Each structure stands twice: as structure tokens, then as C-alpha cells.
Amino acid sequence: MMLNRLAGLLLKVRRWVVQLAAFGLWNSLLFPGLKALPCPALNCYGCPFAVVACPIGTLQHFIVIREAPFYMLGVLGIIGALVGRISCGWLCPFGFLQDLLYKLKAPKLRLSNRFGWLRYAVLVVLVGLIPFFTLEPWFCKLCPTGTLEAGIPWLALRPDLRHLAGWLFWSKVGILVFFLAWMVFTRRPFCRFVCPLGAIYSLFNRFSALQLRVDESACARCDRCQEVCSMDIRVYENPQSGQCVRCLECVRACPKGAVRLAGAEE
Numbered sequence: 001m002m003l004n005r006l007a008g009l010l011l012k013v014r015r016w017v018v019q020l021a022a023f024g025l026w027n028s029l030l031f032p033g034l035k036a037l038p039c040p041a042l043n044c045y046g047c048p049f050a051v052v053a054c055p056i057g058t059l060q061h062f063i064v065i066r067e068a069p070f071y072m073l074g075v076l077g078i079i080g081a082l083v084g085r086i087s088c089g090w091l092c093p094f095g096f097l098q099d100l101l102y103k104l105k106a107p108k109l110r111l112s113n114r115f116g117w118l119r120y121a122v123l124v125v126l127v128g129l130i131p132f133f134t135l136e137p138w139f140c141k142l143c144p145t146g147t148l149e150a151g152i153p154w155l156a157l158r159p160d161l162r163h164l165a166g167w168l169f170w171s172k173v174g175i176l177v178f179f180l181a182w183m184v185f186t187r188r189p190f191c192r193f194v195c196p197l198g199a200i201y202s203l204f205n206r207f208s209a210l211q212l213r214v215d216e217s218a219c220a221r222c223d224r225c226q227e228v229c230s231m232d233i234r235v236y237e238n239p240q241s242g243q244c245v246r247c248l249e250c251v252r253a254c255p256k257g258a259v260r261l262a263g264a265e266e
Contacts, residue, residue: 010248010261015089019096026052026093027149038075041092042197044143046150048157054146056197060127060137076197080204084211088191088198089230089245094145095191099230101183109185113233113243115193123196139196141168144176187232192243202242211262212239212246218258225250225259235259 010018026039027049035045039052055072062069079087088095102108126139140146151172155162182189191198214236225235228249233241235250236258250259 010090011251015247015249016096016099018090019093019099022091023093023096026050038072040079040087042094042145042195043092044140044146044149046140046146046154048150048153050149054140056127056143057137057140060131060140063128063131064135064137066132076200077204080201080208082209084205084208084240084246085198085201085242085244086210086246088195088201089247092191093149094195095188095230095245097148098183098188098190101180102187102230104184106184110232111186111189111192113192113231113241116243118193119195119199119202122194123199127196142172142175144172144179144190147172147176188230188245191245192231198245205242205244206240210246212244212251213260213262214239215256215258215260218256219254220256220258222255224253224255228253 022041023043026041026043027047028051029049034051035053037052038055038058040055042056043050043052043054045052045054045057055076058072059069062072122139126142130136130138151169155165179190212235216236219236221234221236223234226232229235230247230249231243231245233243235241235244239259246261248261251261
């Protein structure tokens with residue numbers, strides 16, 4: 001019942017309002033001293049205004065000090081088990097940025113989601129194995145979210161730090177610029193092919209308490225769902241796809257009302 005109420009509430013609000021509010025909440029400085037609490041989305045711990053911890057940065061920290069990240073995995077597991085990947089669609093600042101940039105007028109490049117396995121490779125190799133052997137959080141070192149939210153703001157706020165910007169910083173800027181440009185032409189490329197947090201949440205989509213349902217008898221397979229989908233998927237082919245961020249645009253746009261969000265018990 002609670003999940004059904006959540007579904008109804010989400011359908012009544014504008015997603016961009018929630019996304020903007022989430023960005024403000026994670027980086028508001030209204031609640032100092034909460035950096036021990038993990039953000040449910042990808043938001044850099046190093047941001048000068050951040051009030052919560054980055055879940056991927058926290059995972060790497062425990063990997064580097066060779067301790068099991070039970071707390072962080074537990075938090076992500078609870079979120080994923082309840083609502084799947086919905087944090088990516090509603091609460092992630094970097095996802096919000098990708099949605100905004102894709103709205104710019106430019107030729108659009110449609111890429112197949114069959115390359116979505118790359119985000120699992122990033123999770124295993126760049127978040128797990130390389131930090132374990134090098135004792136350095138390499139995903140954080142290269143993460144474009146961190147560059148945008150932490151690296152650039154710190155240099156803007158602290159001119160005395162600018163002499164420290166070396167090859168690694170400018171490499172990070174290059175990675176950020178690459179993704180920012182790509183976001184204009186392709187729907188959420190970072191979320192679909194790179195994001196390790198999205199890879200973790202996507203494992204729960206098939207089993208989460210909150211589910212997408214498609215009425216096969218009503219669905220006309222008009223592909224309107226794919227036209228509005230921020231992850232460029234045909235929802236009727238696999239409503240529980242690991243790529244789905246539960247943005248609910250397909251629910252709003254379906255001309256037949258064939259797609260809905262509901263509790264798994266239904």
C-alpha cells in the first residue's frame with residue numbers, strides 16, 4: 001500500500017522539481033555533520049557544499065583500507081530492494097545534468113543498450129580491483145562528477161590551490177568535457193555505460209518491491225515509451241530492465257495507459 005501511494009505521488013509531481021530539490025539538499029550545508037550518511041545517488045563527498053557522503057567513494061575507502069563495506073552495501077541493498085534504480089531517475093544531480101543537456105538542440109545519436117555491461121566492468125575494475133591493489137580510490141580520481149562538483153569549485157574558491165592543478169586534474173577536466181559533450185547527443189551516456197552506482201542498483205530492478213508493469217493486452221507497441229525514455233529503452237520488452245531508472249516518463253506518455261508503477265505484490 002505504501003509503495004502504491006509513492007507511485008501515485010511521483011506521478012503527480014514534476015520530476016525536474018524533485019531532481020533540483022535533491023541537488024540542493026545534497027549540497028546545501030543546511031545539515032552540517034551528516035557526511036557519515038551516504039547519499040542515495042552519485043554526489044561528490046569533496047564538493048565544498050556537500051552534506052552527505054558519496055556511496056562509491058565510501059565503498060572505495062573501505063576497499064583501500066581492506067575492510068568489508070557492510071554498512072554501505074547494506075544501505076544500497078535496502079534502497080535497491082525497495083525501489084530499484086529509482087534514485088538514478090529522481091535524485092541524482094549528474095543524471096539531472098544529463099537530462100538537461102540532452103534537451104539542447106543538436107543531432108541526436110542513438111546507441112544500443114547492449115553496451116550497458118561496461119558499467120559493471122567499471123564497478124569491478126575501477127571501483128574494486130584497482131583500488132584494492134593500488135590503495136588509491138581511482139574511480140574518485142577520474143570521476144567527472146567529482147571534477148564538476150569538487151575539483152573545479154575548489155580551485156574557483158581557493159586561488160591558493162591552483163598551483164596544485166597538474167596533469168591528473170587536467171586529465172579529469174578532459175574526461176568531464178568529453179562526457180558533457182556526449183550528453184548533448186546521447187541520452188544519459190554516463191548512466192547507461194559507466195556509472196558503477198547505477199550498476200549496483202540495476203541488480204535490484206527485477207526483484208525490487210516497486211515495479212513497472214505493462215498490460216500486454218493494451219500495449220500497442222507504438223514505441224512512445226522509448227521516445228520519452230531517458231535511458232532509451234522499449235519498456236514493453238522488459239519492464240524490469242536493469243537500464244530503467246524508473247523516471248516514469250513512459251507511464252505519463254503511454255497513449256493506451258498500458259504502463260504503470262505498482263508494488264511487486266500486485
